[in-house]
Amino acid sequence: DTGVSQDPRHKITKRGQNVTFRCDPISEHNRLYWYRQTLGQGPEFLTYFQNEAQLEKSRLLSDRFSAERPKGSFSTLEIQRTEQGDSAMYLCASSLMGMNTEAFFGQGTRLTVV
């Protein structure tokens, strides 16, 4: 399978715990994006990387959220001190850099904070 891979697919955590999600992009893609999708809504942009550099962060990305892409390949998204409002689907997407590029999404990680 050469698509975008996310792990885990589902995560249930208690409020206040830290969680970390992983995303493996399509191998030749140098751009990687994180989005959040709540029930009945469209995905909302969180942040993106070009290779290992984090180039943009949305205002939705509070101080409790941190994303890394240390070697320009896979990426991790960590949420510290989770809150019930963090419950959502976290989606990763990747693309090539350039004008005529398309973004391809993974299956997402469904986070439930209880």
Next chain:
Amino acid sequence: QQQVKQSPQSLIVQKGGISIINCAYENTAFDYFPWYQQFPGKGPALLIAIRPDVSEKKEGRFTISFNKSAKQFSLHIMDSQPGDSATYFCAASGSRGGADGLTFGKGTHLIIQP
């Protein structure tokens, strides 16, 4: 402030009919307009995309119509099939034709009745 407005919220179409979903945007810097299809529990899948240098793009049964002056674009699904039943999202970005930081509409839940 919602930058991409999508309508209708839900749509029921008979098998073989034409499904039409509309989107309007506000940001004149947007220059890339993709449509995504999402099934329950899955990530969004790119369906078709258009850039403002053309007014229409067709791929199989799917057509995007784009009206730059009205800042509107729409998805037409011809000969709609039960397998097309899904949630459809329009999106837009302004990164010189790339896929950075997509802004999504709220989605249209499409049901094709056999």
